[in-house]
Amino acid sequence: MTTMYDIIYNCRRLLCVALVAIISITATAQSYIHLSPYGNDSNSGTKEAPLFSLQKALNLAVSTTSNDTAYIEVAAGDYYLESGACLTAPTTRPIVVRSASKEKPRFIGGRKIDNWEQLNNSLFYAYIPEAVWGDYTFEQFFINGRRATLARTPNSGFYKIKNIEESVTERGKNTKESFAAMRIEGDSSDLAILKDVWAGENGQPKVSLFHKWNNAKMHIDIINKENNTFNIAGRKWGDHYMPQSGSRYFLYDFRHALDTVGEWYMDYTNGNLYYIRLPEEEMSSADCVIPTIKKFISFKGNPGKEIENISFKNISFQVSKFNVPRAGLYPFQGAADIGAAIELYYAKNISFDNCEFVHCGAYAIWIDRGCSDCKVQGCLIEDTGAGGIKIGNPVMPVDFASVAKGNIIDNNIIRGGGKEVASGVGVLLMHSSDNSITHNDIANFKYSGISMGWRWGYGASAAKNNTIAYNHIHHLGWGELSDMGGIYTLGEAEGNSITGNVIHDIASDSYGGWGIYTDEGSSYITIKNNLVYRCHDGAFHQHYGKENIVENNIFAFGNKYQIQLTKEEEHNSFTFKHNIILQNGGRTATGKWFTAKMDIADNIYWNYGDTLSFCGRSKEEWKLQREKSARFTDPLMREPLADDFSFKKKRAARKIGFKPFDYSKAGVYGSDEWRRKAQESNDVHKEFQQRIGR
8 A cells, every 4th residue: 555655755766866867967968078188089078088189079069959068178288289170060059168277288289309310519300201201291390489490591681683574474275364484583692502402302492572561482493593593483473562673582491591500491302300409409308399280270150050159268279380382372461361270260259268379380360251259368379470360351241241240359469470471460350340459469570560451442341340449569560571550451441440559669671661551542440549659651651541530649759750641632531630749850741741631730749859841841831831720849748759658747738639648558458477478578679679770
């Protein structure tokens, strides 16, 4: 006979079983997946049986239909990778990839080299059998955290082209694509090193060509020893990109160029990697890595099937490769056509927080077409082959849904780029809208710090409503490329703003090292509360554009001049009010300031050295013919020549309606350690000044 007690007991028992089942299901859905440098992808991914690869962990995380967050816990240590991770199917649950401790685990896209043999006092070699088999090539080598120099000549600086000719023929009857052979003549002493080298012997030498704002890298096909020429072949070059007599170049990647400390060369005929060590390096204990992969992560979604809600926290990504294609790397502004170590395509809400991207072959991160609400915050991007971060695509999107938009790049240190392709940009915004680029420290690139827009002239552009604010941008150019800016813009850009940035020490090669550079068609941009100083050509330059607002800025100490306007048009070029323009050499203004249409008033102009000079005219003519309310008075700053632009007294500023702003807000924020990390050493500043001859 069943009693009431039995019924209650059985109900309690069933309830307990149900609760255990629910807890078990919940725990499984939560999915704590563990990685270890000593793990194995045949394991289950538990803490006791961890996996090794990020790819396996991501596959496991997306294999369930649960909506609960999957946590991929990455144990500290070094993960030497032979392949990157790729997702193509849409994700169904949030995924967090994070360090299991305070220490950053390192995903290293390379392999260690420790089998060094000594040939003489400083020359060492390591045998790499895979290189002989022909399926393993690389053009970077890292030793003790430093990118070594692939053998080149000259060892520093550049040669100059004496003469150049391009011969163009049709590739085929049914195509418009042209084939071109380019013959480059150099000085006989410069090319003497090629006398005993020809294509196919000990590798194929390459040439790195520099022209205006671009850098091309090509294989040398023919060496003519009799007339000091070499040939490169491929498609026809565009007129804007064509090198000229006087353009700079260097030769590299051949055995005869291996002649100084810190250089290396890979001989694929015998499988030996050669390296001439620095005096302080001990090869038996050196940390040497050659790259194995181009990409750490590739998320490739599709419209309506985006990959979303994945975050990376406290992870270090180190070493990826970039090889010059066999057809050559043709010039392309901003190196916009090359890839990145992290590539996102149709992805939403992907974030990188407190991560590192170091020793990348090309760009570090590319937030490409169809990406939205992605974030890079509190990260270090250092020593890249090209630039730091790209957002959008150089091809105009066909619809707004495919525009990269609403992404945030905040509080990052982005420095030391252009190591393989000099034209890389710190942050490159192409056809992309509603992005926020704030509080970053961007330094030591060979080209522009931030580039916004991808439309030359007037017409449809997707680069709208972008905010560039409170960034510290400095030590750019290094005298290698021209036509660049600390912040560079293109095209019609409704809603774009450039506010609160500090920009200084911009040095071009022959021309065009500007602080803020509104280039072709730049329009409807608000430029306000920026401090710009010590730029090679000038602090502000507008090539041509319309209805820009330039107010309440400090433009100071340009080498050639302070402000420039190149082209006058029928419409209003800009509003230029309440600015303070300081100089200590050079001219005050140059270009079309007297004739172009603009709304200009209430600016201060002051020279700490000689007299003011406005497009070759006097300050009296400027006041009479251009700006009646101009003031030529000391703005009473504390020590502007020593980079202190704060005010001793504000009466002069008040008279023109200038509102003092706190320029110390520019740059990174957070802990003292993070802020110190962003500071340039005095050695870097001295090297920069020496490089540009100041």
